[in-house]
Amino acid sequence: GNSVTQMEGPVTLSEEAFLTINCTYTATGYPSLFWYVQYPGEGLQLLLKATKADDKGSNKGFEATYRKETTSFHLEKGSVQVSDSAVYFCALSAQAGTALIFGKGTTLSVSS
């Protein structure tokens, strides 16, 4: 079946460090891929998305590239800030309009 696997946390970084959160997926066909972020005490909000192979999603300094050959959608940011501390979820939609399947989430903690 369809699934998402993301690296376990917590990830602890110092401010201005480079961030990578790994995400791989299993799906038939050509899924759409998403990264969501959940700040403390809040709901999830879309961070970025990509709908086809080699697409790069980007937002707020975060980037992720849809790699079909490695079935991956790793999240990166060149210089993290304390305000980036949150839980990050990778997700896929196996077919257009189907319910999203989420990974287990990765907690990021950034200290100054």
Added chain:
Amino acid sequence: DADVTQTPRNRITKTGKRIMLECSQTKGHDRMYWYRQDPGLGLRLIYYSFDVKDINKGEISDGYSVSRQAQAKFSLSLESAIPNQTALYFCATSDLIRTGTGELFFGEGSRLTVL
């Protein structure tokens, strides 16, 4: 005001009680979802609805029921709550035509504790 509103935001109840969590949206989206979040397990789909007359079970529907009272309202019920239903519950909406990808828009969550 939030586009996707969940009530109550927090609820403590006892085993065996009936609980309803309500969700309303002003986004005009046709699709609505209920997920639960547990530490270390991520988000798991309970039920979803693509329009008022459409209800579908998700990954973990046992012990839950839903009602789509109108396009804008989707409620989740626990007929007889049990402690392992203690979790953070999220309502979400989507509109494939407007977004092209079916991305979800979430409410702020309802924290339920069953004693």
